[in-house]
Amino acid sequence: MSDAPHLQPTLIEPDWPAPVSIGAFVTTRETGPNQGEFACFNPSDGVGDNPAHVALCRRLIGNELDDDRPLLWLNQVHGARVQASYTDSVPEADASVAFDRGHACVVLTADCLPVFFCDRQGTRVGVAHAGWRGLAGGVLEAAVAALGVASEDLMAWLGPAISNAQFEVGHEVQQAFIGIHPEAAAAFDPSPYRMGHYMADLYKLARLRLERLGIAHISGGHFCTACEPRFYSYRRDDGRTGRMASVIWLR
Secondary structure, eight states, X not given: OOOOGGGSOXXXXXXXXXXXXXXXXXXXXXXXXOOXXXXXXXXXXXXXXXXXXXXXXXXXXXXXXXXXXXXXXXXXXXXXXXXXXXXXXXXXXXXXXXXXXXXXXXXXXXXXXEEEEEETTSOOEEEEEEXXXXXXXXXXXXXXXXXXXXXXXXXXXXXXXXXXXXXXXXXXXXXXXXXXXXXXXXXXXXXXXXXXEEEEOHHHHHHHHHHHHTOOEEEEOOOOTTTOTTSOOTTTTTTOOOOEEEEEEEO
């Protein structure tokens, strides 16, 4: 299978004022080699897709970087562990950081929120997989701690995730947040569909957490994976779907 132009990924680049030494993008499903329910660009090897197509997608992602550095793939478990160094194995973590040009950081999502980080000097980067469990469990706080710089020197970009209009959750999800930070109640609206349920705003929950950490420059957060067909959506597609890759690296 050749790397024909129609197989190349259609990418979204963060609209943030990152230094020129930072490279970052999110893949979409608009173009690529995958077929059927996984069309057209699925780089996840854990969803039942054709392994050859997945491998090609991963190679095409690598081609988008400036060199042949490896991509650091993670075994994501909706936790708060951060991987801080490259390994040939697939570590169990939900965020990673890089302080040099040895590897690129990657997380996979399909409704969960990818949060990109970099410092204003352009010397450190990271990305976190933040679904509601990860957010409640402190994955953003762990990623910021792993970056090891003052919060006022960091900026964040919120990538494609499910919007609050599409994300109905139960009382236990609401309590997981407001039981720790009462102000998180502002991120939950009563569901118009079911009593005792709420429409949760992942973007607002993430912003509240980042602002509490002292990060003032936060951008992005205007997507809806469940509404926009260019994205994979676990909820919209009843769990049978691919994943987008969020990638960040030091040039």
